[in-house]
Amino acid sequence: MTPEIAADLVAECLKLVMLLVTVLVLPGLVVGLVVSLFQAATQINEQTLSFLPRLLVTLLVVGLAGRWMVVTLMDYCVSIFHRAAALVG
Template sequence: MLTPDVAVDLVGESLHLVMLLVAVLSVPGLIIGLLVSLFQAATQINEQTLSFLPRLLITLLVITLAGRWMAGTLMDFCVSIFERAASLVG
């Protein structure tokens, strides 16, 4: 039976998974953006598009390296939700 406690647990698990997957994608880009900004500040280069390409490349690299793990984690979560669906309904 789907009680409020079970619903809160499901939402909590799904939010935790979403935050984990987003962090894996965004944290490396944030770090590279910070490093490029420090480089720009040190050299006084004021080109706004300079930080775009390194962030794009690091994000693509992270997707390439961690994509299989991310997809597997998401698929495992979906399978567990579908397995619990029968017990949640009735």
């Protein structure tokens, strides 16, 4: 395996990880911002008020995008195995 191939594999892996993490974290970040603005406007400082909506949105995103995320990871793993087989044989 040449260093260029290894660097390409690592770069592709990091791009995939960033994409999957962004899909999970970004909706929770937006909901957290909206809830924080609501708390600042009403001066309600309750910890569960900020935690529960983010948790529910994250679970909703996992439910909706979970299949796509698993398929994407499986495609990447199959691609890695095919590349490894091509390098060996």
